[in-house]
Amino acid sequence: MITSESINAIVSAVSQSVAQFLPETALIVTFIAALLFDIIFKKSKNITAYVSIGGLVLTGILLLFQGSHTGNSIFFKMLAVDAFGQFFKFIVLGSAIIVMLMSLLSKELYEGGRKVGEYYSLIVGMTIGMFLMASATNLIMIYLALETMSISSYVLAGYTKEIKRASEASLKYVIYGATSSAIMIYGMSLLFGLTGSLNLDAINLAIQSGVDLAPLLIGGLMIVVGIGYKISAVPFHFWTPDVYEGAPVTITALLSVASKAAGFAILIRFFHLTFATSAFSNNASWPVLTSIDWKMIIAIMSVLSMTVGNLTALWQTNIKRMLAYSSISHAGFMLMGVLVMNDLGVAAVLMYFLVYMFMNLGAFIIVMFIADKTGTEEIEEYAGLGFRSPFLAICLAIFLISLAGLPPTAGFTGKFYVFAAVLNSNYVWVALVGIINSVIGLFYYAKVFRNMFLRNMDADQQKFTVSKPSIALVLLTVIPTLLFGVWWSPLAQWAQHSVAMFLFK
Secondary structure, three states: OOOHHHHHHHHHHHHHHHHOOHHHHHHHHHHHHHHHHHHHOOOOOOHHHHHHHHHHHHHHHHHHHHHHHOOEEEOOOOEEEOHHHHHHHHHHHHHHHHHHHHHHOOHHHHHHHOOOHHHHHHHHHHHHHHHHHHHEOEHHHHHHHHHHHHHHHHHHHOOOOOOHHHHHHHHHHHHHHHHHHHHHHHHHHHHHHHHOOOEHHHHHHHHHHOOOHHHHHHHHHHHHHHHHHHOOOOOOOOOHHHHHHHOOHHHHHHHHHHHHHHHHHHHHHHHHHHHEOOOOOOOOOOOEOOOOOHHHHHHHHHHHHHHHHHHHHOOOOEHHHHHHHHHHHHHHHHHHHHHOOOHHHHHHHHHHHHHHHHHHHHHHHHHHHHHHHHOOOEHHHHOOHHHHOHHHHHHHHHHHHHHHOOOOOHHHHHHHHHHHHHHHOOOHHHHHHHHHHHHHHHHHHHHHHHHHHHOOOOOOOOOOOOOHHHHHHHHHHHHHHHHHHHOOHHHHHHHHHHHHOOOOO
């Protein structure tokens, strides 16, 4: 029987939840405002971009002020407001802002008088989905958040629809996405039938009471399939090269960082809240509630992702496809931090993602500029870039060195912490595979180096001019890539604090 007291309790709970949902609310308002401004001010080419960027900045401010109120569950335990989710939201937000700034300078998006009003709105819509993914603690919310993000990304991947490879990329993305989503939702139905709940903490309690292991394993694996597709982990990676190559460079950059970050946020939260008990010290491994060896499953995915990604990247002639396989291998390195299942490993993943955002987005920014100048993305066309545009060549070299994990760049910092976490947990064989793959990665990055600085370095080459806004955008990513290679203590402290304030820990 519904009473006035129960109604008042529900209203009070919803009101408190809304008060802590302000960053997401700002994104929703920004999305609606961007659509309205695009309709009202049709003659203003970039009005939607300015509204969207302004809304994202406001969201960042609200997210910053939300920091003192973290550690709560809202909307009846469907979302968590904690420092862990906040960390990933800042990565998503930073990536979205940088990609929007990239888009304003992109020749590919604006050629042929193409209208791009809804393009920026869709990025905001995608950001909403990723914010929800970073906070979701309920199976249905995880699925809804993933689909909210995916629908926008499907459209964005094929935004330059008159180009055949873009339409092909979008279609493949939809097919793979629909298949993985169907597998994931079936796995969720198995967990719900087994435990009688959709909230991850309640599922955890049900598992502690004792459940059949077979359906638990099958359901868990099906959910991992859906998440593995989002993070481009082998063997769920097949969509990645074609989509990355066919999509606009700006969207490829966004998918390679923000989408992957949201996927990792779900993966870590799912394993932490569902299968681990909270009775452990900060740097001890999370005690798993069942006899299922989830660590070995993640270890196999990590090793396969690193190895397949790096070995396949060796044969690529298109730099976007090469970076796509590089992204797969980086997912493998990040999974190394997940498999140890302790605070040290998760903090290492967080640090890795933050530095990965700057170095990977920076690489794609330069790829976009060069593609706009040459009309191609083939690595052979990078011959003589060191003479034609020393600034772009040197900055791309820095990003590639960082992606390879060499000092004194931020990429070395990220890999160092991941390897330290793995070795600290005695997964020596995984660390050895990681070291071998790091060496393999040097070879395909060196191929770009060779073309830029050792081929066709003559005065007959036509030099590239780089605009001041383009230089500023590149510096926005290259400075942190160098800075965090020598001064990483603030990142480490932020990452450790975010893990320490994990909700339901």
